[in-house]
Amino acid sequence: MDASLFTVQPAGPEPIYRQIVEQLRRLIAGGQLGAGDALPSVREVAGFHVINPMTVSRAYSLAEAEGLLERLRGKGMVVASTSRSSQSEASRLAMLEPSLQALVRQSRELELPAERVLRRLTTLLEDEP
Amino acid sequence: MDASLFTVQPAGPEPIYRQIVEQLRRLIAGGQLGAGDALPSVREVAGFHVINPMTVSRAYSLAEAEGLLERLRGKGMVVASTSRSSQSEASRLAMLEPSLQALVRQSRELELPAERVLRRLTTLLEDEP
DNA sequence: CTATCTGTATTGTTGTATTAATACACATGG
DNA sequence: CCATGTGTATTAATACAACAATACAGATAG
Numbered sequence: 001m002d003a004s005l006f007t008v009q010p011a012g013p014e015p016i017y018r019q020i021v022e023q024l025r026r027l028i029a030g031g032q033l034g035a036g037d038a039l040p041s042v043r044e045v046a047g048f049h050v051i052n053p054m055t056v057s058r059a060y061s062l063a064e065a066e067g068l069l070e071r072l073r074g075k076g077m078v079v080a081s082t083s084r085s086s087q088s089e090a091s092r093l094a095m096l097e098p099s100l101q102a103l104v105r106q107s108r109e110l111e112l113p114a115e116r117v118l119r120r121l122t123t124l125l126e127d128e129p
Numbered sequence: 130m131d132a133s134l135f136t137v138q139p140a141g142p143e144p145i146y147r148q149i150v151e152q153l154r155r156l157i158a159g160g161q162l163g164a165g166d167a168l169p170s171v172r173e174v175a176g177f178h179v180i181n182p183m184t185v186s187r188a189y190s191l192a193e194a195e196g197l198l199e200r201l202r203g204k205g206m207v208v209a210s211t212s213r214s215s216q217s218e219a220s221r222l223a224m225l226e227p228s229l230q231a232l233v234r235q236s237r238e239l240e241l242p243a244e245r246v247l248r249r250l251t252t253l254l255e256d257e258p
Numbered sequence: 259c260t261a262t263c264t265g266t267a268t269t270g271t272t273g274t275a276t277t278a279a280t281a282c283a284c285a286t287g288g
Numbered sequence: 289c290c291a292t293g294t295g296t297a298t299t300a301a302t303a304c305a306a307c308a309a310t311a312c313a314g315a316t317a318g
Binding site: 172183190205206 | 295
Binding site: 029117 | 144
């Protein structure tokens, strides 16, 4: 399947298993993953990103405990039917709040004018994916 | 002194000592800390944030190895004279790039319109410090 | 039935982050 | 001199993250 669904930074400070769970939360909230959609297998993700299968399994297990995923024994993981995809824009914006506040703090430490930061972000956002 | 110079999140995924080093980099690049300025003592920062003095010491040592700080034996740490404060705006904006790109990635995962993100960031940036 | 795919449980090892409790070398004010 | 303030080295303990290597249980296609 599509093991490139996830972006993983093994060198980053954020634990890999948590990176995956957080991306799952956003992809489901945003509607790119809908109820019933199958996820790439543990071994597939691990092989693609050259990480340990158990690390992926841990992420999936946490996502299941959180109600994001459902485990179909012998088959694999799918997005849970109770997982409401396509949440309201306001609710999705709230999920971005921590990153926004971190950005504001760093901008102030760097004494960067708001306009400069906003213009750079505009450019990055408008570049095609 | 001003042990509140730093913002520390002991519960965060980012190691405390690295949080401190990164803030030092930005505060110096932005000019809020200039060459020769004295830093709050290890025990002061540790007491204020209720963390271990050795963790702060580790941050200061790394900052010294990086050329940001100078150690005055028996006195304390000061911003290094070779530490060029007030770097160019472009150079400071470059230090913000990783956080900006992380924000863009998360916005796309959440399927949030660029305008919504920009407007929220504008509000946060224009709120008084 | 068999091979192959799922996720997972288990055990052990490695590296790192943090805390704790001392102890030391150096500088400074009284 | 002495008390007090610097930063730091040391040792031990704890916790966590990731890896490695197996092995198992269930589903499914042939």
